[in-house]
Amino acid sequence: MFQAKSELNQFLQGFNLLSKQEISELTELLDVQVMKSGNLLVKEGIECNKCYFVLKGCLRQYQVLEGQEKTIEFYTENQAVNYFTGFTGNSAAENNLICIEDSVLLIGSPAEDIEKYKKYPALEQITRSMLEKQLRSTQENFARFRISSPEDRYLHFLESRPGLALRVPQHQLASYLGVTPESLSRIRSRIRKQSD
Numbered sequence: 001m002f003q004a005k006s007e008l009n010q011f012l013q014g015f016n017l018l019s020k021q022e023i024s025e026l027t028e029l030l031d032v033q034v035m036k037s038g039n040l041l042v043k044e045g046i047e048c049n050k051c052y053f054v055l056k057g058c059l060r061q062y063q064v065l066e067g068q069e070k071t072i073e074f075y076t077e078n079q080a081v082n083y084f085t086g087f088t089g090n091s092a093a094e095n096n097l098i099c100i101e102d103s104v105l106l107i108g109s110p111a112e113d114i115e116k117y118k119k120y121p122a123l124e125q126i127t128r129s130m131l132e133k134q135l136r137s138t139q140e141n142f143a144r145f146r147i148s149s150p151e152d153r154y155l156h157f158l159e160s161r162p163g164l165a166l167r168v169p170q171h172q173l174a175s176y177l178g179v180t181p182e183s184l185s186r187i188r189s190r191i192r193k194q195s196d
């Protein structure tokens with residue numbers, strides 16, 4: 001638990017909006033947990049009212065379609081994923097969320113967050129700013145994905161998420177890019193030949 005609290009404290013210190021006293025209080029107040037690789041955080045079909053913020057590690061969001069896992073997104077350091085299904089009126093999560101690395105996660109819920117935001121207005125401002133930035137990035141990536149070739153998607157992935165290709169299994173990366181593992185292997189081979 002010390003590692004988790006230390007990661008959270010270090011993260012909060014990066015914001016000028018919080019005083020040292022607020023950082024100390026929030027480090028003790030916020031729910032931060034260490035999760036092992038393989039830990040299923042959200043299961044498709046089950047109601048969930050949580051938000052996960054990755055302080056350290058990697059999560060994979062996926063859906064099972066016709067018996068095949070289809071990767072929707074990878075979340076790494078300083079990224080959040082929301083599963084407020086019950087809060088928004090939906091009854092169940094439509095996909096799964098799993099740790100693919102040992103991870104340190106900040107875990108929130110809408111009801112609890114409202115009270116925290118009242119006491120710490122700067123925390124709400126920080127959260128909103130981060131979510132807006134992530135939403136903008138997601139929209140831009142989705143637009144680019146729709147008009148790009150598989151090779152361009154892979155090159156953009158390497159450029160925009162440096163090092164992540166080494167952290168995730170290649171079959172999951174292929175699924176994320178919308179190609180088969182064999183196609184991804186051919187794309188990688190072609191790129192290597194072009195750079196030689």
